[in-house]
Amino acid sequence: MNNLLLNNTLRFIGLVLLQVLVLNHINLFGHINPMIYIVWVFLFPVRKNKSLFLILSFLLGLTVDLFSNSGGINASATLFIAYFRLPILKAVLKKSDFDNILFNLRAIPFPKAFLFILILTIIHHFIVFSLEYFSFNAYSEIIYNTILTSVFTIIISILGIILFTKKK
Numbered sequence: 001m002n003n004l005l006l007n008n009t010l011r012f013i014g015l016v017l018l019q020v021l022v023l024n025h026i027n028l029f030g031h032i033n034p035m036i037y038i039v040w041v042f043l044f045p046v047r048k049n050k051s052l053f054l055i056l057s058f059l060l061g062l063t064v065d066l067f068s069n070s071g072g073i074n075a076s077a078t079l080f081i082a083y084f085r086l087p088i089l090k091a092v093l094k095k096s097d098f099d100n101i102l103f104n105l106r107a108i109p110f111p112k113a114f115l116f117i118l119i120l121t122i123i124h125h126f127i128v129f130s131l132e133y134f135s136f137n138a139y140s141e142i143i144y145n146t147i148l149t150s151v152f153t154i155i156i157s158i159l160g161i162i163l164f165t166k167k168k
Contacts, residue, residue, distance in 0.1 A: 020067035034152045057082030077127035106167040
């Protein structure tokens with residue numbers, strides 16, 4: 001098994017375990033629950049098979065759903081951000097910054113990496129809370145929870161990426 005496959009497998013398992021065993025039991029201010037398992041989507045290599053990536057992203061969300069008893073909400077949101085990850089990355093980065101072959105989130109400038117993480121996190125959380133509430137009457141709760149949960153998720157995600165990934 002090569003090093004990249006081992007790293008992605010361990011990251012997948014570690015993030016799922018961290019999410020379902022620790023973070024799902026943390027409710028800051030009564031309802032803010034960081035969802036850092038999506039870091040796996042941010043860090044997955046760009047040049048790998050897109051179909052495999054989408055299947056694995058769906059399985060990531062589905063695994064979190066199974067442990068959280070959330071009925072596919074995380075699976076759909078994770079699959080959505082996995083599908084749109086590359087177009088968003090290309091929109092955030094200039095052509096000179098983006099190299100498909102050697103992409104590393106830590107190697108791109110911090111403001112662009114932050115913007116990439118911010119966009120995907122907000123999209124993911126908006127989908128999760130929209131499906132959770134599933135009502136136009138709960139629009140303010142959806143926006144409120146999306147923003148607050150995104151802030152905590154982004155802070156923890158960036159710290160985790162800085163601490164646990166290599167800068168190339």
